Amino acid sequence: MGWLTNFFSPKGDNFIGYLIQQAAVGERGLEALVAYMKDPQPELAEQVNRLEKDADEVRRVLIDDLNQTFVTPFDREDIFALSGAIDDLVDYAKTTVREMVAFDVKPNEHLLRMAELLLHAGREMHLAMQRLEKNPNVANEHARRAKDVENNMEAAYRDALAALFSGPATPDSIVCMLKKREIYRHMSNAADRADAAANLIHNIVVKIT
Numbered sequence: 449m450g451w452l453t454n455f456f457s458p459k460g461d462n463f464i465g466y467l468i469q470q471a472a473v474g475e476r477g478l479e480a481l482v483a484y485m486k487d488p489q490p491e492l493a494e495q496v497n498r499l500e501k502d503a504d505e506v507r508r509v510l511i512d513d514l515n516q517t518f519v520t521p522f523d524r525e526d527i528f529a530l531s532g533a534i535d536d537l538v539d540y541a542k543t544t545v546r547e548m549v550a551f552d553v554k555p556n557e558h559l560l561r562m563a564e565l566l567l568h569a570g571r572e573m574h575l576a577m578q579r580l581e582k583n584p585n586v587a588n589e590h591a592r593r594a595k596d597v598e599n600n601m602e603a604a605y606r607d608a609l610a611a612l613f614s615g616p617a618t619p620d621s622i623v624c625m626l627k628k629r630e631i632y633r634h635m636s637n638a639a640d641r642a643d644a645a646a647n648l649i650h651n652i653v654v655k656i657t
């Protein structure tokens with residue numbers, strides 16, 4: 449976690465700085481998830497897990513400062529909720545990999561597509577955080593793009609299920625179907641958290657402009 453040292457340079461009241469840092473770590477975690485879907489090596493699974501822990505550490509510091517700070521750049525409830533929604537994305541990346549390992553589910557083109565969509569959402573969230581303070585309307589646009597991921601994810605989820613249930617049903621294939629369906633649903637739920645984060649940004653922009 450040595451590389452995180454620079455992340456704790458903002459002053460206690462610079463919560464936008466913490467949110468930017470949290471989104472940056474989250475984006476890296478989603479990049480690792482995409483890499484795992486392309487090449488499911490244990491080192492990549494560990495990288496996802498490590499980055500999720502790093503993101504949690506940024507959030508812990510944010511919450512600690514939030515509890516000790518009276519004046520915040522926008523509503524403290526919004527800061528807390530937005531931090532949680534951003535954190536959820538990389539949390540889902542970690543649990544997705546853990547479930548795939550536990551269920552012995554190998555990546556396929558559907559899981560790769562879903563991971564790429566989540567990475568797109570993570571990148572847009574990172575950009576939104578970077579623009580929130582000085583260019584809130586630009587941040588709003590990035591949030592809208594992150595929000596669009598939910599619709600694209602629903603289409604990818606339906607395609608994955610259609611392919612999953614198109615083959616013959618045998619006892620072994622049914623077990624495999626149930627495992628993959630659980631992973632697909634998990635990825636779809638992750639996109640819901642990107643949508644929630646985008647909605648929070650929209651609300652924040654309305655309040656500060």
